[in-house]
Amino acid sequence: MSNYFSKAFSLHNEHPGDAVLQFAIACLRSVNIDPANWPMFQKLLLLGVIPELACLPYVPEQIIVRRSAGAGPILGRMEEIANDLIQNHSSLKHSSEVANAVGACLALRLQISDKAVDAVSQSQPEVYKH
Numbered sequence: 001m002s003n004y005f006s007k008a009f010s011l012h013n014e015h016p017g018d019a020v021l022q023f024a025i026a027c028l029r030s031v032n033i034d035p036a037n038w039p040m041f042q043k044l045l046l047l048g049v050i051p052e053l054a055c056l057p058y059v060p061e062q063i064i065v066r067r068s069a070g071a072g073p074i075l076g077r078m079e080e081i082a083n084d085l086i087q088n089h090s091s092l093k094h095s096s097e098v099a100n101a102v103g104a105c106l107a108l109r110l111q112i113s114d115k116a117v118d119a120v121s122q123s124q125p126e127v128y129k130h
Contacts (some may be wrong), residue, residue: 001037005044012051021052028062038071046077053085056100061109079110086116090123098123 008024025048033041050057065102085101091097098120105112 001033001041001044005047007049008048019052019054021048022054022058024048025055025058029065032117033066033071035071036045037129038066039074041054042074042103046081049081049085051063053097056082056085056097060104063108075108075110078104078108082110083113083116087119090116090119093123 004024008021011024012018012020025045042063045055046060049059059078063075082101082104086098086105089097089101102112102120104110
């Protein structure tokens with residue numbers, strides 16, 4: 001498992017504009033993970049979100065599928081990452097990233113922090129004129 005992620009991160013560094021980590025994480029949908037490896041697997045999934053935000057929708061999916069199979073999630077770290085993304089990307093007007101992070105919170109029943117809520121409510125949407 002760690003070799004798979006090492007190769008994925010290496011390829012991500014070699015091809016910085018490509019969705020390498022997103023593809024690597026999506027490919028793991030049907031892979032059985034030994035319950036003893038679940039905490040490490042989850043941490044590696046979360047590490048993929050930081051350099052490649054497009055991975056975010058795939059990580060909760062992996063957590064939900066495996067939680068349904070009896071694996072215990074490490075939701076605290078996911079909650080922290082999601083709230084950081086909401087806060088940081090709200091001011092940048094990155095609506096897709098904010099929506100994905102909020103979606104992860106909803107799907108995993110994570111707490112959205114007061115700071116994240118404030119960041120969203122203070123962000124001004126772009127006004128487009130045609």
